[in-house]
Amino acid sequence: MKKNKYAEYIFSLVLMIIGAAVLIIGKDFRGNDKYFPSIIGAGMVITAIWMAWEDRKQDKACIDLTKINFAAVGITIVALAAYMALFRLIGYVLSTILLGISIILGLRYNNVKGAILWPTLMVLVVFVIFRILLKVPLPVLFL
Amino acid sequence: MQMLLNWGIGLSNVFLTPTNLLLLLVGTLLGMIVGALPGLNSPIAMSIMIPLTYGMDPGAALCILAGIYTGSTCGGSVSSILLEVPGTGAAVVTAFDGHQMYKEGKGGLALGISAVSSVVGGIIAAIVLGACAPFVAAQALKFGAPEYLMLSVMGFASVIGMSNGRMSKNIMAMLIGLLISVIGISPQGGIKRFTFGTHALLEGIPLVPMLIGMFGIGAIISTISDMKLGKTASEVVKQTVQRVKMQYPDKEMIKSFLPIWAQSSVIGNVVGAIPGAGMTVAIFMAYDQVKRYRTDLEFGTGVPEGVAAPECANNAVVGSSMIPLLALGVPGNPASSLFLGALLIHGLRTGPKFFVESADVAYTLIAAFFTASIALLPVMHIFVNYMATYVLRLRYEVLNGLILILCVTGAFATGNNDSYIVFAIVFGVIGFVLKKFHIPFGPLVLATVLGSMLESYYIQSMVTLRGNFSGMLQRPICVGLLLLSVFFLLMPLKRFLKKKKGGV
Numbered sequence: 001m002k003k004n005k006y007a008e009y010i011f012s013l014v015l016m017i018i019g020a021a022v023l024i025i026g027k028d029f030r031g032n033d034k035y036f037p038s039i040i041g042a043g044m045v046i047t048a049i050w051m052a053w054e055d056r057k058q059d060k061a062c063i064d065l066t067k068i069n070f071a072a073v074g075i076t077i078v079a080l081a082a083y084m085a086l087f088r089l090i091g092y093v094l095s096t097i098l099l100g101i102s103i104i105l106g107l108r109y110n111n112v113k114g115a116i117l118w119p120t121l122m123v124l125v126v127f128v129i130f131r132i133l134l135k136v137p138l139p140v141l142f143l
Numbered sequence: 144m145q146m147l148l149n150w151g152i153g154l155s156n157v158f159l160t161p162t163n164l165l166l167l168l169v170g171t172l173l174g175m176i177v178g179a180l181p182g183l184n185s186p187i188a189m190s191i192m193i194p195l196t197y198g199m200d201p202g203a204a205l206c207i208l209a210g211i212y213t214g215s216t217c218g219g220s221v222s223s224i225l226l227e228v229p230g231t232g233a234a235v236v237t238a239f240d241g242h243q244m245y246k247e248g249k250g251g252l253a254l255g256i257s258a259v260s261s262v263v264g265g266i267i268a269a270i271v272l273g274a275c276a277p278f279v280a281a282q283a284l285k286f287g288a289p290e291y292l293m294l295s296v297m298g299f300a301s302v303i304g305m306s307n308g309r310m311s312k313n314i315m316a317m318l319i320g321l322l323i324s325v326i327g328i329s330p331q332g333g334i335k336r337f338t339f340g341t342h343a344l345l346e347g348i349p350l351v352p353m354l355i356g357m358f359g360i361g362a363i364i365s366t367i368s369d370m371k372l373g374k375t376a377s378e379v380v381k382q383t384v385q386r387v388k389m390q391y392p393d394k395e396m397i398k399s400f401l402p403i404w405a406q407s408s409v410i411g412n413v414v415g416a417i418p419g420a421g422m423t424v425a426i427f428m429a430y431d432q433v434k435r436y437r438t439d440l441e442f443g444t445g446v447p448e449g450v451a452a453p454e455c456a457n458n459a460v461v462g463s464s465m466i467p468l469l470a471l472g473v474p475g476n477p478a479s480s481l482f483l484g485a486l487l488i489h490g491l492r493t494g495p496k497f498f499v500e501s502a503d504v505a506y507t508l509i510a511a512f513f514t515a516s517i518a519l520l521p522v523m524h525i526f527v528n529y530m531a532t533y534v535l536r537l538r539y540e541v542l543n544g545l546i547l548i549l550c551v552t553g554a555f556a557t558g559n560n561d562s563y564i565v566f567a568i569v570f571g572v573i574g575f576v577l578k579k580f581h582i583p584f585g586p587l588v589l590a591t592v593l594g595s596m597l598e599s600y601y602i603q604s605m606v607t608l609r610g611n612f613s614g615m616l617q618r619p620i621c622v623g624l625l626l627l628s629v630f631f632l633l634m635p636l637k638r639f640l641k642k643k644k645g646g647v
Contacts, residue, residue, distance in 0.1 A: 036597075040325065126552050
């Protein structure tokens, strides 16, 4: 319960820091170009304080950390980061099939054959549509 | 006369072009499938479909997107009625009476009422869209920079005033959207802002990859994060869903629904046309009104009127939510911002000149909404009778993996650039975090689109008014928009006072 409240405060704090950073960076822009960033930065700082104040008043936090599977989210984000790195390196087809398999297995789908078959079929269909029909230059390793 | 001619062009573009008609029907069915699946919604389907429309002509692209939007709004009622799990936010209220009807063995009738009510709401909204949007656009042609500035301000005010939830979070969403909009080269001085030396950020954040990330990838990460909760969604579905056949309301029932449909259509059309108000507001208002109108009925116990009112209202929002987008270039909700993204890909921009420069495309979209609303009936009949039970049993694990593949491919295809995948993934993670902390996406997307417009019009207004802002008060349209803004901003205060009064 307390952890949920802290998470809300941390979120407000992060937004406050972003707002302050926008305000500081925005000060260096010339003339009218600094006007909007300054308003946005100041607005973010004030609104973040307002959010934190409201969070303090409310009995129940809007976020429930116990209901978030952090390990699964972490694995997904790592898989997506790896995908970004592999996309140019091994091409669209292989990297996207690997991404699909890792997400499906990561979601605890216990049929390994299906987890390999479905993304492979999907990637091939999508590849044909985009690369051949729509002429989108999806990067490929061997072509 | 000209309007009738334009309607004719629009309808012929849909009915007499087999490809467009086919895409519209496919889109409606696809939308219905997506709408029926809890956790998926029209923005997800539309965001992954936009890149696929790249090779189509604008009319065809809009037909499939209009079909998805219309179909998903109606499709949400299927899982609401059969499972008591709303497929989309627009079907939350339908579950109150719809699922009770299903439990009493009247599930088929509830689905039939939902379909017919959606058709009525959708057709009326398409007619209202076709009549109002060109009129509003014609008036907006008289707008100068100060009027546009006030229009943007009014857009923000309506989002703050009409949105559900905490006002501080709506404002924060808007500020984040504005921050996104200032990234890149500034419109006046041409200097780099918040690019941090990155070449990819010079042109700002591209809209479509951002939307794909927030609505598509963000939703998948969110589903993954909820996995801890024992049974998976597909297991729950397998245990509870039974096959039903759609039944239609008889003449007497239809007769009794007529005033409810009229009332709910008005609510849907008015609420839909206000940027930021959205479907949830409309369905609750329609349900509340029908409860006041039919005091003889006990709502929440399986009353057919409790299905007819919200289903008519939510489909009325579909068409009318396009009025601010088509006439003023202001996307009122996430779905309409996706239409904006699709049009941008084809080099088209909505706004007052849209009905002059691209009248055929504008009326094709209006006709597509009209046709999709009619198509709802046969499509829902096929879906409910032959597909629904199978669709509701789809493995979510596989579905999410496949959607992710479409998301990353679509993001790449919008710019043929791998940095667009990075944008989509980064915004996917941002979208997930914002969703968990209940920061709404609607105001964020609206602010992203309006942000650059607001800044440019502010600078132009300063020049037009020679730095004297009080000059705005001498322009009647500006005064009108200012008063509307004040009205919207006072709405939360009214709600607060009403709540306080009720509490006492």
